[in-house]
Amino acid sequence: MSQSIDARILTAVRAIPRGRVSTYGWIATLAGFPRQPRMVGYALRRADEVDLPWHRVVNAQGGISPRANAEWVRVQRQRLEQEGIRFDARGRIDLARFGWKGPSPRP
DNA sequence: AACCTGACTTGGC
DNA sequence: TGCCAAGCCAGGT
Secondary structure: OOOOHHHHHHHHHHOOOOOOEEEHHHHHHHOOOOOOHHHHHHHHHHOOOOOOOHHHEEOOOOOOOOOOOOHHHHHHHHHHHHOOOOOOOOOOOOHHHHEOOOOOOOO
16 A cells, blocks of 8 residues: 555554553554554554544553653643543553544444 | 664563 | 563655
């Protein structure tokens, strides 16, 4: 296909439903790049798309990954809480409850 | 054109 | 539990 890696990753990110979260690893797999979660982070870092729900992507522990500008970490948590997502005392999300691994119907 | 740097995950001690 | 190495793309200097 002629789509760039970034484009495919961003497409997968856009599919995450509101009120749910996905991980770098899951998104990588959905985009067709299993075992390359770093690519997801890199793509998001470069992304400038305004409507992209980047805040719904968290790390495998259900936590928000640190980045250069710590300000965005706060923004991300705030946005997730607005969507009804709960954080535990350690600042982590219960992936078994809020995690979204793909378009397959959730039981 | 080489070199550096970033939103990660997993397996092995 | 925790630290380490490997896997590996793009854009900026």
